[in-house]
Structure formats: C-alpha cells, structure tokens
Amino acid sequence: MYLNELSHAQAEALALDWVSSAPRAVRRLSQQFPSTVLDYSDASLRSLLQDSIDLFAFGPSAGPRQLPVWCEEKHYSGYLELGPESLWLVDSLALYLGDLLVSRDSAVLHWGVYCRDRPAHPWHHHPAVIGYRWPYSTFEDMAMFAVKAASGEPEDPQQVVSAINFYLSVFRTFPQAS
Numbered sequence: 001m002y003l004n005e006l007s008h009a010q011a012e013a014l015a016l017d018w019v020s021s022a023p024r025a026v027r028r029l030s031q032q033f034p035s036t037v038l039d040y041s042d043a044s045l046r047s048l049l050q051d052s053i054d055l056f057a058f059g060p061s062a063g064p065r066q067l068p069v070w071c072e073e074k075h076y077s078g079y080l081e082l083g084p085e086s087l088w089l090v091d092s093l094a095l096y097l098g099d100l101l102v103s104r105d106s107a108v109l110h111w112g113v114y115c116r117d118r119p120a121h122p123w124h125h126h127p128a129v130i131g132y133r134w135p136y137s138t139f140e141d142m143a144m145f146a147v148k149a150a151s152g153e154p155e156d157p158q159q160v161v162s163a164i165n166f167y168l169s170v171f172r173t174f175p176q177a178s
Contacts, residue, residue: 012112022099026095033048045097045157049145052149055086056082056147058082058150059086060083070126081147093138098111104168109129110129114135114137132172
C-alpha cells in the first residue's frame, strides 16, 4: 500500500513512528560528521549539507524493506535512483531539518502529516513540519538536495539555509488554514 492510500490515522501513526526515530538519526549524523556540533543552528545545517555533498551517489536500488519508509516507487522525483546509503542520509537530514524548524518556532510548528485535497499529490500523507499555512516537506527538500549533489550540480548549502530561513520569516505570518 502506498502512503497516499493510507487513512489519515494510519499516516499519522507512521509519521509519529518516523519522527520518534530522530534521536537515532541524529546519532548517525554525529557519528558520520563528528566535526559538526549538532545544535540545530544554521551553522550546523550548513556544515552537514556541505560535508554530505560528496557522499550522495546514484547506485543500485534496494528493496523497499531496506529503505526509509518514505521511499516509494509510485512517488518519483529522481531520488529513487540514489543508492541506499544516500537515501538513509537523506532520511537523517530530513529529520534533523524538521527538528531544526520546529525548534525555531515551537509555539506554532510541529511534526504532522502533509494532507492535500488531492490524495494523488506526491507528498500526501508524508510527514511534514506543519503549523504555518503551507506544510514543509523536509524529506522532499533533502531528497532534491541529494539528487542535485549526486548529479554533480550541488546546491550551495548557504543558499539552502537562506531559503529555509526565508520560509520561516515569510510564512510565519500566514496562520494555518482551519
């Protein structure tokens, strides 16, 4: 079953389970990047992104049981061509980024499920940081960062961090629709 075919309650349970794996993801990041202090700062995210650029690679595909739960063959944005190690790094970075966002505006932002009126939307029922009008799919952003890096055209980590800060500064003025 694909994520967009789950009930909302099933998707929430799966997202909660994924978010609860954040401490393991942060441990993986701290072991993989020991020189980076993971303090949920712009500098730490920038450092993680910079140090991970050369690690992203396209590779042989792995079976679904060997990949993060959010990797679906039905949903394709280029990231499924990444090797399993790259996808697990995307998973860890997405969790770290989400926790960073929540820490910036914890009175409003929290982890939840990306819901759209159109269940065919590729990120429907995926975990996202919610609270502002538009959900923020950290997995989508980190997957696209990884694909560009693996393609030899990496994004500048400072520009990525600036874009994230733009999201926070602009969209905090738009409350979530009720």
